[in-house]
Each structure stands twice: as C-alpha cells, then as structure tokens.
Amino acid sequence: MLPCMRTTLVLDDRLLRQARKRAVERGLTLSDLINEALRSMLAVQAPGPPPHFRMITFGERSTAAGHEPSDFADALEDDDRAVRRL
Numbered sequence: 689m690l691p692c693m694r695t696t697l698v699l700d701d702r703l704l705r706q707a708r709k710r711a712v713e714r715g716l717t718l719s720d721l722i723n724e725a726l727r728s729m730l731a732v733q734a735p736g737p738p739p740h741f742r743m744i745t746f747g748e749r750s751t752a753a754g755h756e757p758s759d760f761a762d763a764l765e766d767d768d769r770a771v772r773r774l
Contacts, residue, residue: 697722707721707722
C-alpha cells in the first residue's frame with residue numbers, strides 16, 4: 689500500500705512559480721509545501737449556515753402586501769379604512 693497518492697494538478701503559472709520559490713525558501717519540496725498548505729486550509733472550520741433571519745413587521749399577520757407599488761397602495765388604503773372604523 690502506498691503512503692501517499694500521486695495526482696495531477698493544473699496550477700496557474702504564476703502561482704506555481706511562487707510556490708516553488710516559497711518551497712526553496714523554507715527548505716521543502718513542492719509536494720510538502722502543497723500538502724502543508726492544504727492541511728492548513730482544511731483545518732480551518734468552514735462557516736456554518738447563516739443565522740436565521742427574522743423580519744420584524746407591524747400590523748396584522750393576516751394582511752400580506754404584494755411587491756408591486758399598486759399592491760402597497762391597496763394595502764395602505766385597507767389599513768387606513770380599518771383605522772377609520774375604530
């Protein structure tokens with residue numbers, strides 16, 4: 689059984705040059721540098737789902753306004769009529 693797996697990566701030329709330079713500076717092979725970088729990146733917890741968003745609204749829950757200006761105008765008129773009856 690092999691202790692590691694060979695694979696082919698397609699890297700941006702500039703990124704590869706930077707990686708090779710960094711590997712030489714640190715006395716590592718390119719493979720060791722890439723393994724280290726992947727381990728480091730994968731160790732960071734990915735952010736979870738965003739928190740639940742709750743829209744704060746006012747008025748009766750049963751009334752729902754549409755998304756067109758005329759729908760908003762109609763909903764406002766209905767609210768005004770309801771207030772006048774009070």
